[in-house]
């Protein structure tokens with residue numbers, strides 16, 4: 001049975017965005033070519049022991065050289081939208097506007113012009129994990145200085161590309177960046193300062209995002225008429241035992257400490273979720289921290305964070321069953337603050353990576369949750385996908401089933417739950433450098449042969465079937481207009 005027969009395409013609006021996503025460090029390669037400065041991921045992946053088999057993104061899919069191939073892949077799928085990120089240090093090698101790299105500007109101009117020339121709408125992420133290393137030397141996201149620097153970079157991008165780019169994502173997954181980069185040390189910059197650095201980093205990311213949204217709003221919106229948001233990731237959390245009040249509360253805390261951490265300030269109250277504040281404040285007393293020292297306070301002297309998103313950009317991958325964790329007295333860590341222990345339902349298949357349990361129904365539930373708790377925003381699902389590990393299967397039937405089920409859940413969210421879902425972006429257009437897993441984990445709609453210089457792209461069956469859904473939807477909307 002093919003995916004195109006199963007998805008109720010008539011539910012999706014005529015202007016529904018059908019997309020796929022990538023990120024600069026994961027696909028571009030050309031890490032030291034044409035004036036690009038190093039990013040924290042270059043340094044991290046060049047350090048022994050950080051990435052599977054010490055692989056790195058030096059070449060990756062070589063999209064810097066092979067953009068024409070990528071464009072062909074995008075066209076092959078019939079996508080209406082393409083989400084990609086700028087390598088900040090390709091445009092501004094030391095992260096600041098003191099020096100602009102003309103070859104970086106030329107590259108992204110070509111990408112954007114090629115897309116718009118084919119009526120494909122670009123969605124650009126300004127920074128997808130790969131902070132310029134020069135800024136890391138100045139304290140990176142821990143330093144309050146980053147807010148001004150990020151704002152200058154963003155304004156430069158709006159000025160240079162904003163006549164053609166109408167969808168901007170400031171930052172990708174601040175929760176993952178802060179937690180994996182500063183608590184677990186698994187992502188660049190590889191810091192393990194448990195229970196403190198991640199909140200500061202998250203705070204500066206929110207401040208920087210808000211500043212950039214206000215800049216766009218004040219100086220560019222009237223001319224460029226685009227939209228700005230921040231891509232937030234979240235699992236869907238359910239209580240292990242729905243009849244147990246402690247588990248119910250723990251599942252809510254899990255949501256508050258993941259989605260709520262960033263969504264609540266931007267969409268709901270302008271501040272962190274109450275449960276985060278109260279838990280962390282209570283633990284501060286126990287751990288001898290001053291109030292506000294770990295989870296910072298938003299200053300009234302800065303423009304508000306509330307309302308700084310023109311749509312909700314959601315990255316969803318997996319769901320969790322959650323129960324109350326046993327207390328960890330004296331332990332300084334995010335897990336101890338959160339007090340929730342996650343498990344995975346044994347009936348959910350694990351795909352590729354151990355953290356990815358497949359549960360498409362979770363996406364529908366999460367969409368409704370966002371509708372209810374975040375004032376019914378327009379939602380673009382900016383990432384969602386299925387991983388393969390081990391021998392390549394071009395006939396990726398499990399992934400086909402996954403997309404079929406997922407798109408059906410999205411259609412139910414729209415039709416039955418009234419969620420305002422405006423678009424869906426598959427992660428990813430291409431197999432690519434999957435962070436600490438290197439090239440061992442494949443998320444692409446196109447297979448990439450990393451063993452050959454050509455990095456040839458071959459469509460997976462899931463890519464063909466996704467293309468069929470897009471084509472059927474386009475056909476349907478054309479038909480219903482006639």
Ligand code: GAL
Pocket residue numbers: 023026172173176233315383427434435443
């Ligand atoms: C997201 C991230 C992507 C991609 C994906 C799959 O967290 O934004 O870059 O790697 O996960 O793991």
